[in-house]
Amino acid sequence: MDQAPGSPQEPQDTHGLPGCYRHPGRETGIHCTRCERPICTDCMISASVGFQCPDCVRTGSGTGHAPDANRPRTIAGGTVTADPRLVTKVLLAINLVVFVLGAVNDRLVDALALIGQWPPAPFLPSEGVAEGEWYRLVTSMFLHQEIWHIAFNMLGLWWLGGPLEQALGRSRYLALYLISGLAGSALTYLLADPGQGSLGASGAIFGLLGATMVLMRRLRYDMRPVIALLAINLVITFFWPGIAWQAHVGGLIAGAAIAYGLVHAPQGKRRTLVQLGVCALVLLVSLVVVVARTLALS
Structure with a gap:
C-alpha cells in the first residue's frame, strides 16, 4: 500500500x-x-x-x-500536480459520453468508426479514410458499441493510465495516449480490409501497456506481473474473434517507443527537445503509413 x-x-x-x-x-x-x-x-x-x-x-x-x-518534476521531467489522474479522468469521461451518445444514435457510430474505404451504395457517396475522412483515425479511438468492450478498455485506462500520468506528467502522458491510439488506427488502416469497420480505445490502451513496461524497466521494478498481463492480452488479441489485432500491435509498439524516449531522454535543456523529437517521429511514421495506404486505395 x-x-x-x-x-x-x-x-x-x-x-x-x-x-x-x-x-x-x-x-x-x-x-x-x-x-x-x-x-x-x-x-x-x-x-x-x-x-x-x-x-x-x-x-x-x-x-x-x-x-x-x-x-x-516527474521522472520524465513533467510537473508534479495536485491531481495526478486529471487527464485520465477526462479521457475516461469522453469515452463514456461518446458511448452513451452512440447508444442513443446509431448514426454516430457509422460517422465516427474507422473505415478505410466503404463501397458506395446506390445513389450514396463512398466514405472512409481513403475518401478524405481522416478524422475517423482519431474519432474511432473514443468509440465503443458493446458494454463489455468499453468496460475492459476503461478499466485498463484507469489501472494503467493513472500511474503513467503521475510518472510522466500530464502533457507527456496525453501525447503518449493520443499518438499510440493514432498509430494503432494507422496500422489497422494499412493491414485490415478497407471495408471492415473498427472502433475502440484498445490501440491507446495497448500503448499505455507498452509504456508501463518501459517505465517499470527504467525503475528496475519486477517485470513479471506486467509481462504476464501483456501475454494474456496478446493471447486474447490473436485468438478472440472480431478483434482488430492491428490496432493492438500498432499501439503497443508506438507506446513503448514513445515511453522509451520520454524516460531515457538526457536530463538538462535537451530533454524536452529529445522527447518532442521522439513523439514527432512516431507521429510522422503513422502519418506516412496513412498517406501510403490512401494512395494505394486511390
Whole structure:
C-alpha cells in the first residue's frame, strides 16, 4: 500500500537503508533537510543547504531560489500536480459520453468508426479514410458499441493510465495516449480490409501497456506481473474473434517507443527537445503509413 505523504513511518529495506517515501523500492541514504523523509535521486531537489523533497518545495520551503528553479518534476521531467489522474479522468469521461451518445444514435457510430474505404451504395457517396475522412483515425479511438468492450478498455485506462500520468506528467502522458491510439488506427488502416469497420480505445490502451513496461524497466521494478498481463492480452488479441489485432500491435509498439524516449531522454535543456523529437517521429511514421495506404486505395 502506498504511504501517504507526511506519514511518520519510513519504508524500510531489508538491507538497512530506508526506501524513498515516493518510491519505496529504491534504497537511499539521502533525506529531505526540511521534513527528514528519505528521498531518491529522482525526487531530491537542490536547496540552499542539502536537498528537499517535492512536497516541501511545493508547499514553500523557503529555499531562496526562483519558484521554477526547484519545481518538483516527474521522472520524465513533467510537473508534479495536485491531481495526478486529471487527464485520465477526462479521457475516461469522453469515452463514456461518446458511448452513451452512440447508444442513443446509431448514426454516430457509422460517422465516427474507422473505415478505410466503404463501397458506395446506390445513389450514396463512398466514405472512409481513403475518401478524405481522416478524422475517423482519431474519432474511432473514443468509440465503443458493446458494454463489455468499453468496460475492459476503461478499466485498463484507469489501472494503467493513472500511474503513467503521475510518472510522466500530464502533457507527456496525453501525447503518449493520443499518438499510440493514432498509430494503432494507422496500422489497422494499412493491414485490415478497407471495408471492415473498427472502433475502440484498445490501440491507446495497448500503448499505455507498452509504456508501463518501459517505465517499470527504467525503475528496475519486477517485470513479471506486467509481462504476464501483456501475454494474456496478446493471447486474447490473436485468438478472440472480431478483434482488430492491428490496432493492438500498432499501439503497443508506438507506446513503448514513445515511453522509451520520454524516460531515457538526457536530463538538462535537451530533454524536452529529445522527447518532442521522439513523439514527432512516431507521429510522422503513422502519418506516412496513412498517406501510403490512401494512395494505394486511390
